[in-house]
Structures are given as C-alpha cells and as structure tokens.
Amino acid sequence: MARSSRHGAAPRVRRRRLPLRYLLPVLVLTALMAMLMLRGYVHSEILADHRVRPPAATDQVPQEVLEGGPVIDTRDGTPSTLSVPDGRLVLTFDDGPDPTWTPKVLDVLKKHDAHAVFFITGAMASRHPDLVQRMVDEGHEIGLHTFNHPDLSYQSQARIDWELSQNQLALAGAAGIRTSLFRPPYSSFSDAMDNKSWPVTEYIGSLGYLTVVNNTDSEDWKRPGVGEIIRRATPENGEGAIVLMHDSGGDRSQTVAALDRFLPDLADQGYEFDNLTEALGAPSAHTKVAGLEAVKGKAWVVLVQASMRVTDVLTVGLAVIGVLVFARFGLMLVLSGIHARRVRKKNFRWGPRGPVTEPVSVLVPAYNEAKCIENTVRSLMASDHPVEVIVIDDGSTDGTARIVENLRLPNVRVVRQLNAGKPAALNRGVANARYDLIVMMDGDTVFEPSTVRELVQPFADPSVGAVAGNAKVGNKDSLIGAWQHIEYVMGFNLDRRMYDVLRCMPTIPGAVGAFRRSALQRVGGMSDDTLAEDTDITMAMHRDGWRVVYAENARAWTEAPETVQQLWSQRYRWSYGTMQAIWKHRKALVEKGPSGRFGRVGLPFVSLFMVVAPLLAPLIDVFLVYGLIFGPTGKTIGAWLGVLAVQAVCAAYAFRLDRERMTHLISLPLQQVLYRQLMYVVLLQSWITALTGGRLRWQKLRRTGVVGAPPPEASMPAQRTQSAGERRPVG
Known part of the structure; x- marks a missing residue:
C-alpha cells in the first residue's frame, strides 16, 4: 500500500556520495603508500633499531648459566643449560634466508647429508618464503632470530612480543609451522650473558622458548679466509659443539667454501651433523599450524610478496x-x-x-x-x-x-x-x-x-x-x-x-x-x-x-x-x-x-x-x-x-x-x-x-x-x- 500523509512526508535526506573519480585516486594512493610501508618494514627500513648495547655487569646472571652450556632453558622459571654431546656438531646459520647464499649453503649440506639449524629473521622469511619451505622439506630445523634483528636489551616487552609474533607469523606463512627455538641477535657464548640481556632471556623463556647461543664461533662474518673459518669452527678433542655461521648479511662465499671442506673433514673424525633437538634427544621444535593462524600466515606472505612485486614495478617505473x-x-x-x-x-x-x-x-x-x-x-x-x-x-x-x-x-x-x-x-x-x-x-x-x-x-x-x-x-x-x-x-x-x-x-x-x-x-x-x-x-x-x-x-x-x-x-x-x-x-x-x-x-x-x-x-x-x-x-x-x-x-x-x-x-x-x-x-x-x-x-x-x-x-x-x-x- 502506498504511504501518504496529510501533513506531508518527511523530506528524504540525500546522502552525498564521493564520486568514483575522487574515490579511486584516494584508494590508489592509500594502497600505494601501504605497499611502500610494508616493503620498508620487511627491508628493516621502518621500525628498525640498529643500536647494540656494550657489555654490562654480570652479577645478576646465575652462575650456572655463565658456566653452563649454550642451550638455556628458563621455561619453568628455574634456569638450566644444556650442552651437545661429544661427537655431535650442530651447525647454525643466522640472519637468513638470503636468496643468493642460503641456496648454496643448502646445496652443500645436502651434498654431505648434513642437517643444520637456521635462525631466520621474519623480514627475510617474509621476502623469501620458498627458501624456508626448502629448509623444512630437507629436514633442517628452524629457529627464530626476531623480525627486524634489534638488540632486545633495548626493547620493551611489547616490542619483544611483536618481534617474536611477527617472526612466527612469517614462519607460519612460509612453511606452515611454529618453532620453540630462539637465538637473540648479537648474542655469543653463554658466559657473555649480562645484566641487560639476562632479563630478556628469562622473559622469552617464560613464553615457551629455548634460547640457543653457541660455544664455537666461526667468525665467518669477518671473512678471515676459508682455512681460518674451518679452524675456528672445529671443536677441540672431539667435543660436541653448536657452531655459529651465517647464510646472510653479506658475501658468504668463504662460508660456503669452508663448509664444503669442513663437513667431510669432521665426518672423517666421526662427527655427526644433527639438528639441535636430534643432538639433545628432545622432541622436535616444530609444530604444525592450522586454522586462523595458518590463514593469517599465508595472508601475510601473500601481502609481502605483493608489496615486493608492486614496489619492484614502481622502482622500474621510477627509473623509466x-x-x-x-x-x-x-x-x-x-x-x-x-x-x-x-x-x-x-x-x-x-x-x-x-x-x-x-x-x-x-x-x-x-x-x-x-x-x-x-x-x-x-x-x-x-x-x-x-x-x-x-x-x-x-x-x-x-x-x-x-x-x-x-x-x-x-x-x-x-x-x-x-x-x-x-x-x-x-x-x-x-x-x-x-x-x-x-x-x-x-x-x-x-x-x-x-x-x-x-x-x-x-x-x-x-x-x-x-x-x-x-x-x-x-x-x-x-x-x-x-x-x-x-x-x-x-x-x-x-x-x-x-x-x-x-x-x-x-x-x-x-x-x-x-x-x-x-x-x-x-x-x-x-x-x-x-x-x-x-x-x-x-x-x-x-x-x-x-x-x-x-x-x-x-x-x-x-x-x-x-x-x-x-x-x-x-x-x-x-x-x-x-x-x-x-x-x-x-x-x-x-x-x-x-x-x-x-x-x-x-x-x-x-x-x-x-x-x-x-x-x-x-x-x-x-x-x-x-x-x-x-x-x-x-x-x-x-x-x-x-x-x-x-x-x-x-x-x-x-x-x-x-x-x-x-x-x-x-x-x-x-x-x-x-x-x-x-x-x-x-x-x-x-x-x-x-x-x-x-x-x-x-x-x-x-x-x-x-x-x-x-x-x-x-x-x-x-x-x-x-x-x-x-x-x-x-x-
């Protein structure tokens, strides 16, 4: 039935709509800026903190940590450490994955039937998810190394939570897993733990992570030569060790060459090259993700890849x-x-x-x-x-x-x-x-x-x-x-x-x-x-x-x-x-x-x-x-x-x-x-x-x-x- 009123119907208010020719430029510019900001974030140009704190006092660090092994466990509130058994060598690689050097490292490991632990940054994993998937497919173990590689002793708990959650998000999107292994940026041996880094380690342990440092540093980042890298990475007297190397962060040609000689030489000495949890006889550090967490991870990787492609096109356009x-x-x-x-x-x-x-x-x-x-x-x-x-x-x-x-x-x-x-x-x-x-x-x-x-x-x-x-x-x-x-x-x-x-x-x-x-x-x-x-x-x-x-x-x-x-x-x-x-x-x-x-x-x-x-x-x-x-x-x-x-x-x-x-x-x-x-x-x-x-x-x-x-x-x-x-x- 038609509606009518003796006193007249109330006037209809016409909503003014933003014309499409105005709306589209706004949307395009907004999307462009979002893509550019996302690219800057995953390239550590936005929210990056490159400060490195000098060594501090150690009087607040438990003695068993300072004198213990390179695996620090504070998950139950009581600090303890673990060491790798003799004859076992856990190779660890930091800062990747890198599109140039990580595939070469993986090729050498596959050639010599060796496993390793890759401590990845969320920024690099977001940009190169295929390499993370390859690591998992070839039986290697993944650990977190934060998203943007800041010194966590400078960061608030909220920033630490953000670095870890974003790192896990990138890992979930790249390989569909979570990990319980963590290595702090700029870390070294357990006896280098001080009053600034120890509270961070305690807090991260309360979140369910094992903190993994090292007890054998190849110092390959200095590029001292292949022979010197091998010498520094070789433990003494057949002892077990967690060896620190890098698959990203610069020219890693010496690392790759040293690894190709190092693996067969130590294999001849009876060493086995295992994942960390294999060497320790512990359950796998990996757990599958599903549901919303998996969807969020995949969406994140898709958005990052889209931003990379768009900004690459924009960069070419800028050159043109x-x-x-x-x-x-x-x-x-x-x-x-x-x-x-x-x-x-x-x-x-x-x-x-x-x-x-x-x-x-x-x-x-x-x-x-x-x-x-x-x-x-x-x-x-x-x-x-x-x-x-x-x-x-x-x-x-x-x-x-x-x-x-x-x-x-x-x-x-x-x-x-x-x-x-x-x-x-x-x-x-x-x-x-x-x-x-x-x-x-x-x-x-x-x-x-x-x-x-x-x-x-x-x-x-x-x-x-x-x-x-x-x-x-x-x-x-x-x-x-x-x-x-x-x-x-x-x-x-x-x-x-x-x-x-x-x-x-x-x-x-x-x-x-x-x-x-x-x-x-x-x-x-x-x-x-x-x-x-x-x-x-x-x-x-x-x-x-x-x-x-x-x-x-x-x-x-x-x-x-x-x-x-x-x-x-x-x-x-x-x-x-x-x-x-x-x-x-x-x-x-x-x-x-x-x-x-x-x-x-x-x-x-x-x-x-x-x-x-x-x-x-x-x-x-x-x-x-x-x-x-x-x-x-x-x-x-x-x-x-x-x-x-x-x-x-x-x-x-x-x-x-x-x-x-x-x-x-x-x-x-x-x-x-x-x-x-x-x-x-x-x-x-x-x-x-x-x-x-x-x-x-x-x-x-x-x-x-x-x-x-x-x-x-x-x-x-x-x-x-x-x-x-x-x-x-x-x-």
Missing part, C-alpha cells in the same frame, strides 16, 4: 620516468636551441612568398566575456597588420555582444548564435570570414600590435597549414599566476620549439593560432568530439599532410586561472581532452606517407610525455617522501636538489629564449613542491574519468578582466620584421 624526464630535458634544450637559431637568422624566410601582407580574419569566440572583451577587441584594433575582427557571441547572458557593438569600431563585426559551444562558434566564424588566413583567439586574450603579423608570416610556405603562437600569462603577479607563467614558458613554449623541429606540433593554443581556410575545410573544421578542440584540430592537420609550425614572436597575453578550483577545472578539461584527441587519432600510428610522420613520431611523443610520463612522475615525490622519513635523508635531499637544478637550468634557458625576467624563477622550488602535485592529481583524475567511461562537461572559467595590456616585459628589442615604433603597449 627518470630516463624519460632527462631525455625530454635534453631534447628540449638541444632542439629548442636549433629552432631559435634557425628562425633568428638575419636572412631567415618562412617561404618564397614572404612577407605575407594579405588581410586576415580574426575570430573571437565569446561566452560571457563582458569583463574582458573590450580589451581583447581594442588590442586587435591596434594591430599593425590589416585585420577584420569577428566576435562570435555564443549565447552570452552578460551583454558581451552589446559591449562590442557599442564600441562602433571599424572592421569589427558581431555574429550572434544560441549557445552551442566553442567549436561551433569558431566554425560559424569561419563561415562568416572574408579572408583565407584565419586567426583564432580566446575572448580573454590580448594581442600585441605585431602578433597577427608575426603569426601569419609562416604561411609564406605553402605547406604550412596552421601556426601556433606564443601564449603568455598576463596575470602572473600572484603565486598561482607565477607558477603558470613558468609552466607556459618552459613547459609549453619550449616544448613547441622542440615539436616544431620534429615536425609534430601537438597543439595550437586556443589563445593564439592561425589557419588556412582551405586546410580547415579539408579536415572538416573544428570538432566537438573532444574537450580539447585545439589539440584535435592540430592532429587532424598533421594527418591531412599539413605542416604546423611555431611563431615565437606572435605573443598573446591570456588570463590564467587565479584560484586552485579554476585551475583544477581548466587542467582537468585539458588533460581529459588531450586523452580524447589521442584516442580519436590513434589510427595515425599505422598511416603511411607524409601524414604518417605525426603517427610515428608525434603521437608517441605526446602520449609518452603528456600522458604517461606525468602519470608516473609522482613516483619521484613518493620515493622522496619515503626517503626523507625512512631512507638516507641526505642522499634523498641531494638527489631531489639535483633534479631541481636540471629543471632550473631548463627553465632559465626557456626564459632566456623568450626574453623573460629571471626573477619569476624564484618560485620554481615551491612550484615543484605544490603546483606539480596538483597537476598529478588532475591527470590521475582524468585517467580515471576516461577508464570509467565518464563524460566531462565543458567548464567555463570566471574571468576578471585583469589582462588589459601586455605587461612591461612585452616591450622588447625590435625584431627583424618590425620597427621599434611599432612595438607599443596595447591601450
């Missing part, structure tokens, strides 16, 4: 991104220099038909640009090249069209249309344009007097179908503006010089670009298939066989976003639109002929440097943070400063080419710490939107009209195609 970053820097420096020298030659000409003097149609698509449009149009009226200006009002609701009409400027027309988007507005402008050369710009952008002239000069070459201008940030006085200024000069314009030389320019900026009408018509005009119509049309031009070049002196001053939210919206649209354009033109990869050059060179470059590399670049910062907290801090800072220095060199070179003031580079270090991370998250969100099939809507940025004239830096020395008198600020 490092190579890519430095390769890109190198290419930019070399090729941008080649481009600058080529176009700045005194006798340089774009083509045989130069200079280009024919009139140009300038299209200004505008949607609610009331605060900017007058500055934009007046800057065009100050142009030293003949132009007609067509303002296409795309359904503005703030009187944009009326503002332009009230200016009553010659050669300025307004075309109105219902709101249909920027591509439709540009196509409408092309249909109304009188001239064959068409310049496109944004409604928040101002041109210098020479911009149009400089922008169309490359059309003297009949193979040129489009020209990218030099877009600059006009509102760079704020911190966000300064960061974008660095990005525009270094990341965009330096790139465009490189891509020009490679003949695979990926994007004609919407703020300042020029086209042949015939080229536009051949590729079908501007498309609304993607949110990056400028990148889309550029790729279409390449595939149609046209050259796309960069005109460095065609400067346009645009209003960059002034808030983080606006910046996020803009870059989100750019990065998502670029992915759409790459996918749309993916067939260029297999196309042949002149148009295939973009597919062979340009599309891979764009995909690698604009999509893949930025996605992997956060690895640098993840490892930086990890290194600062858990790794070698000094080396980490040095490496980061080194990368920053390379970026600073590239940025300074880009500023020099663009004749920009170097003072803006002061904010470069802060840009690398804050701004770059924001761009990472934006790109990651774009990836997730693409992979989840999301459809991003066009997002209009709020304009303030602060860019009214080219900044003072724009008044630069005269270029070869203009006189000093023509270089005047727009007013």
Whole structure:
C-alpha cells in the first residue's frame, strides 16, 4: 500500500556520495603508500633499531648459566643449560634466508647429508618464503632470530612480543609451522650473558622458548679466509659443539667454501651433523599450524610478496620516468636551441612568398566575456597588420555582444548564435570570414600590435597549414599566476620549439593560432568530439599532410586561472581532452606517407610525455617522501636538489629564449613542491574519468578582466620584421 500523509512526508535526506573519480585516486594512493610501508618494514627500513648495547655487569646472571652450556632453558622459571654431546656438531646459520647464499649453503649440506639449524629473521622469511619451505622439506630445523634483528636489551616487552609474533607469523606463512627455538641477535657464548640481556632471556623463556647461543664461533662474518673459518669452527678433542655461521648479511662465499671442506673433514673424525633437538634427544621444535593462524600466515606472505612485486614495478617505473624526464630535458634544450637559431637568422624566410601582407580574419569566440572583451577587441584594433575582427557571441547572458557593438569600431563585426559551444562558434566564424588566413583567439586574450603579423608570416610556405603562437600569462603577479607563467614558458613554449623541429606540433593554443581556410575545410573544421578542440584540430592537420609550425614572436597575453578550483577545472578539461584527441587519432600510428610522420613520431611523443610520463612522475615525490622519513635523508635531499637544478637550468634557458625576467624563477622550488602535485592529481583524475567511461562537461572559467595590456616585459628589442615604433603597449 502506498504511504501518504496529510501533513506531508518527511523530506528524504540525500546522502552525498564521493564520486568514483575522487574515490579511486584516494584508494590508489592509500594502497600505494601501504605497499611502500610494508616493503620498508620487511627491508628493516621502518621500525628498525640498529643500536647494540656494550657489555654490562654480570652479577645478576646465575652462575650456572655463565658456566653452563649454550642451550638455556628458563621455561619453568628455574634456569638450566644444556650442552651437545661429544661427537655431535650442530651447525647454525643466522640472519637468513638470503636468496643468493642460503641456496648454496643448502646445496652443500645436502651434498654431505648434513642437517643444520637456521635462525631466520621474519623480514627475510617474509621476502623469501620458498627458501624456508626448502629448509623444512630437507629436514633442517628452524629457529627464530626476531623480525627486524634489534638488540632486545633495548626493547620493551611489547616490542619483544611483536618481534617474536611477527617472526612466527612469517614462519607460519612460509612453511606452515611454529618453532620453540630462539637465538637473540648479537648474542655469543653463554658466559657473555649480562645484566641487560639476562632479563630478556628469562622473559622469552617464560613464553615457551629455548634460547640457543653457541660455544664455537666461526667468525665467518669477518671473512678471515676459508682455512681460518674451518679452524675456528672445529671443536677441540672431539667435543660436541653448536657452531655459529651465517647464510646472510653479506658475501658468504668463504662460508660456503669452508663448509664444503669442513663437513667431510669432521665426518672423517666421526662427527655427526644433527639438528639441535636430534643432538639433545628432545622432541622436535616444530609444530604444525592450522586454522586462523595458518590463514593469517599465508595472508601475510601473500601481502609481502605483493608489496615486493608492486614496489619492484614502481622502482622500474621510477627509473623509466627518470630516463624519460632527462631525455625530454635534453631534447628540449638541444632542439629548442636549433629552432631559435634557425628562425633568428638575419636572412631567415618562412617561404618564397614572404612577407605575407594579405588581410586576415580574426575570430573571437565569446561566452560571457563582458569583463574582458573590450580589451581583447581594442588590442586587435591596434594591430599593425590589416585585420577584420569577428566576435562570435555564443549565447552570452552578460551583454558581451552589446559591449562590442557599442564600441562602433571599424572592421569589427558581431555574429550572434544560441549557445552551442566553442567549436561551433569558431566554425560559424569561419563561415562568416572574408579572408583565407584565419586567426583564432580566446575572448580573454590580448594581442600585441605585431602578433597577427608575426603569426601569419609562416604561411609564406605553402605547406604550412596552421601556426601556433606564443601564449603568455598576463596575470602572473600572484603565486598561482607565477607558477603558470613558468609552466607556459618552459613547459609549453619550449616544448613547441622542440615539436616544431620534429615536425609534430601537438597543439595550437586556443589563445593564439592561425589557419588556412582551405586546410580547415579539408579536415572538416573544428570538432566537438573532444574537450580539447585545439589539440584535435592540430592532429587532424598533421594527418591531412599539413605542416604546423611555431611563431615565437606572435605573443598573446591570456588570463590564467587565479584560484586552485579554476585551475583544477581548466587542467582537468585539458588533460581529459588531450586523452580524447589521442584516442580519436590513434589510427595515425599505422598511416603511411607524409601524414604518417605525426603517427610515428608525434603521437608517441605526446602520449609518452603528456600522458604517461606525468602519470608516473609522482613516483619521484613518493620515493622522496619515503626517503626523507625512512631512507638516507641526505642522499634523498641531494638527489631531489639535483633534479631541481636540471629543471632550473631548463627553465632559465626557456626564459632566456623568450626574453623573460629571471626573477619569476624564484618560485620554481615551491612550484615543484605544490603546483606539480596538483597537476598529478588532475591527470590521475582524468585517467580515471576516461577508464570509467565518464563524460566531462565543458567548464567555463570566471574571468576578471585583469589582462588589459601586455605587461612591461612585452616591450622588447625590435625584431627583424618590425620597427621599434611599432612595438607599443596595447591601450
């Protein structure tokens, strides 16, 4: 029955759910950090304590322990010791398992039909569970040696419990057993027990463990030579002994070689090489685990192995991104220099038909640009090249069209249309344009007097179908503006010089670009298939066989976003639109002929440097943070400063080419710490939107009209195609 109420039903509260495109980055980053922390834990980089306490007094240690055997039993509260019978030798190996040396040790033991006791650390067992399983399968005995190898005399009972439980967890996951044998890190003979280590031994005994030290130390960790290791490991007069060796912790080649000679030599003397419990005639130290304990152990090993594989992949990714970053820097420096020298030659000409003097149609698509449009149009009226200006009002609701009409400027027309988007507005402008050369710009952008002239000069070459201008940030006085200024000069314009030389320019900026009408018509005009119509049309031009070049002196001053939210919206649209354009033109990869050059060179470059590399670049910062907290801090800072220095060199070179003031580079270090991370998250969100099939809507940025004239830096020395008198600020 339908529910109703005379007084009305209570309003339903709508729960706001975190969108998937936000939730997934959070989950990915959380999982990544968890994997990295787990890796650090099992590599003793996190929670590791490498302190070793010097010897202390022994007056609190029972005399029977100081003078007794190497096996100490305090399980019932009354200390006692045990010794290995004569003719029995218990070989013990500490600190493993090691992927290099433990298999060699096991091979030698198997060769001579000998058993041993391996005191494993939980960290190594978690990383190499297959070796622990092999030890058990071949009849060897396992003992605990803590998880991260700390000196337990420094640790609290809670930390001791943790070290033992984690060690047992790793053993359960690797071999499905528990053990009752324990050897403290940094231990030696029983007569070395002191007032600091004895309480630890008592406590561990109360937990049910036998503490096993040794009475014959090979000192193989010193690498004294094979003969010396054998001499030190050989007991006197046929006595039984527990011999200390190592299968991890460094180069153990001498240990392996000594073991291969030691075993047959002592076997000839009548020695037997048994497990500890076999030598003592005691029950096995191993017990099977089952139920929840077994599940937890297996889960632990699986997680550790997963973290190892993931971080190994991340490490490879870090190496790849490092190579890519430095390769890109190198290419930019070399090729941008080649481009600058080529176009700045005194006798340089774009083509045989130069200079280009024919009139140009300038299209200004505008949607609610009331605060900017007058500055934009007046800057065009100050142009030293003949132009007609067509303002296409795309359904503005703030009187944009009326503002332009009230200016009553010659050669300025307004075309109105219902709101249909920027591509439709540009196509409408092309249909109304009188001239064959068409310049496109944004409604928040101002041109210098020479911009149009400089922008169309490359059309003297009949193979040129489009020209990218030099877009600059006009509102760079704020911190966000300064960061974008660095990005525009270094990341965009330096790139465009490189891509020009490679003949695979990926994007004609919407703020300042020029086209042949015939080229536009051949590729079908501007498309609304993607949110990056400028990148889309550029790729279409390449595939149609046209050259796309960069005109460095065609400067346009645009209003960059002034808030983080606006910046996020803009870059989100750019990065998502670029992915759409790459996918749309993916067939260029297999196309042949002149148009295939973009597919062979340009599309891979764009995909690698604009999509893949930025996605992997956060690895640098993840490892930086990890290194600062858990790794070698000094080396980490040095490496980061080194990368920053390379970026600073590239940025300074880009500023020099663009004749920009170097003072803006002061904010470069802060840009690398804050701004770059924001761009990472934006790109990651774009990836997730693409992979989840999301459809991003066009997002209009709020304009303030602060860019009214080219900044003072724009008044630069005269270029070869203009006189000093023509270089005047727009007013």
